[in-house]
Amino acid sequence: MHKSFASFTVLLVLLASVSLTGCTKTETAREDTPFVRSQLVRLDASGQAANYAGEVRGRYETQLAFQVSGKIMKRNVELGSVVQSGDVLMEIDAKDIAQTVNISSAQVASAQSQLSLAQANLERYRNLYEQGAASRMQLDQYQNAYEVALAAVRQATAQYNQGANQLGYSTLVADSAGVIAAVDAEAGQVVSAGQSVVTIVKNGEREIEINVPENRIDEMRNSQQVQVGFWALPGVTAEGKVREISPVADKVARTYKVRISLPTPPDGINLGMTANVTVAGPTDLQAVYIPLSAVYQTGDTPQVWIIKDGMVSLRPIKAGAFGDGKLEVLDGLQDGDLIVTAGVQKLRAGQKVRYE
Structure with a gap:
C-alpha cells in the first residue's frame, strides 16, 4: 500500500512536469512568431494623391473701416447677416464733426460777405477811374482785395465740403451685397480711422482656401486634377482648379496659402464649411509609396522588412519625398513585394512571423 501510493505520487509529478514543459514550448513558439501587419507593394500613381483640409471662402472679401475716428454708437449687423449695397452697418458719434461743419459753414458765410463788399468797392472805383476821379493804383488795390476775398470764399467752401464729407463718413455703409463674415468692433468702442471693423464677403464666386507645405508646392502648381469634398455634405464632390498660390510662406507654419476655385459649385455649400481637397499628381509618373511606419532605420540607410x-x-531602400504619412521609395522595392508595416522594431533577420 505504501509502495503503491509512492509510485502514484511519482507518476503525477512526471505528468505535471511534461505538461509544464509543453506549455513552455508553446509559449516560446508563440513569442518567436510575432504577429505583424503587412502590405503588398504596388507600382502605381495612386499614392501620389495628397489631401488637405480647407475652408469655404468668398473670392472677394472686403474689410470695411471708418474714414474718421470716433466712438461707435450703433451696430446694425451681426455675424452672418445678409446685407445689400448701401445698408448702414455701423455709426459713430458725429457731434464733434457736426460742430466742425457748423464752424466751416460760418466761415463760408463770412468769406462771402467779405467778397460782396470787395466786389462793391471794385465796381465803385472802376467807375471813378473811368471818370478820372481815381488813380490806376487805387483801382489795382481794390482789384487785389476782390481777388483775395474770392480766394477766401473758395478756401472756406473747400473746408466746409471736407467737413461735410467727414460727417458722411461717420456712417459705415456696405459697398456691395454680401454676407458679414467678421465683426471686429462693438458699440461703445473708440476706433481710429482705417481700423477694420467689419468684413463682408461679396455675393458671387466661392473658393476653398488650403495651406500647402513647402515640399508640395511644385506638385500643386502642376496638378492635373483637384477634387473637393465637403464634410457636411456626404457624397457631394466638385471639380476644383488652382487659382492662386501665395508667393510668401506663413512665418509660423511655413506653409503657403492656396485658393481653389469652384467653376460649378454644388448646392448647399456655405461660407466657413470644412472641405477636403484631394490633389492628384501627374498620372504618367509611377512610383512606390509605403507608410512611414514600415521604415526600419538604425544607421544612415533606411530599410524595410520583406x-x-x-x-x-x-x-535597404532609397527614400524620396515624404508627406501625409507616406514615403516615396525610389529604389529597393519591386511590384509584388510583401513588406511589414507595423511591428518593425521587434523583428530580427530570419525570424518567422504571422501577418495579415
Whole structure:
C-alpha cells in the first residue's frame, strides 16, 4: 500500500512536469512568431494623391473701416447677416464733426460777405477811374482785395465740403451685397480711422482656401486634377482648379496659402464649411509609396522588412519625398513585394512571423 501510493505520487509529478514543459514550448513558439501587419507593394500613381483640409471662402472679401475716428454708437449687423449695397452697418458719434461743419459753414458765410463788399468797392472805383476821379493804383488795390476775398470764399467752401464729407463718413455703409463674415468692433468702442471693423464677403464666386507645405508646392502648381469634398455634405464632390498660390510662406507654419476655385459649385455649400481637397499628381509618373511606419532605420540607410515564405529579412531602400504619412521609395522595392508595416522594431533577420 505504501509502495503503491509512492509510485502514484511519482507518476503525477512526471505528468505535471511534461505538461509544464509543453506549455513552455508553446509559449516560446508563440513569442518567436510575432504577429505583424503587412502590405503588398504596388507600382502605381495612386499614392501620389495628397489631401488637405480647407475652408469655404468668398473670392472677394472686403474689410470695411471708418474714414474718421470716433466712438461707435450703433451696430446694425451681426455675424452672418445678409446685407445689400448701401445698408448702414455701423455709426459713430458725429457731434464733434457736426460742430466742425457748423464752424466751416460760418466761415463760408463770412468769406462771402467779405467778397460782396470787395466786389462793391471794385465796381465803385472802376467807375471813378473811368471818370478820372481815381488813380490806376487805387483801382489795382481794390482789384487785389476782390481777388483775395474770392480766394477766401473758395478756401472756406473747400473746408466746409471736407467737413461735410467727414460727417458722411461717420456712417459705415456696405459697398456691395454680401454676407458679414467678421465683426471686429462693438458699440461703445473708440476706433481710429482705417481700423477694420467689419468684413463682408461679396455675393458671387466661392473658393476653398488650403495651406500647402513647402515640399508640395511644385506638385500643386502642376496638378492635373483637384477634387473637393465637403464634410457636411456626404457624397457631394466638385471639380476644383488652382487659382492662386501665395508667393510668401506663413512665418509660423511655413506653409503657403492656396485658393481653389469652384467653376460649378454644388448646392448647399456655405461660407466657413470644412472641405477636403484631394490633389492628384501627374498620372504618367509611377512610383512606390509605403507608410512611414514600415521604415526600419538604425544607421544612415533606411530599410524595410520583406516577408518571404513566412520569414522576414531586411532590405535597404532609397527614400524620396515624404508627406501625409507616406514615403516615396525610389529604389529597393519591386511590384509584388510583401513588406511589414507595423511591428518593425521587434523583428530580427530570419525570424518567422504571422501577418495579415
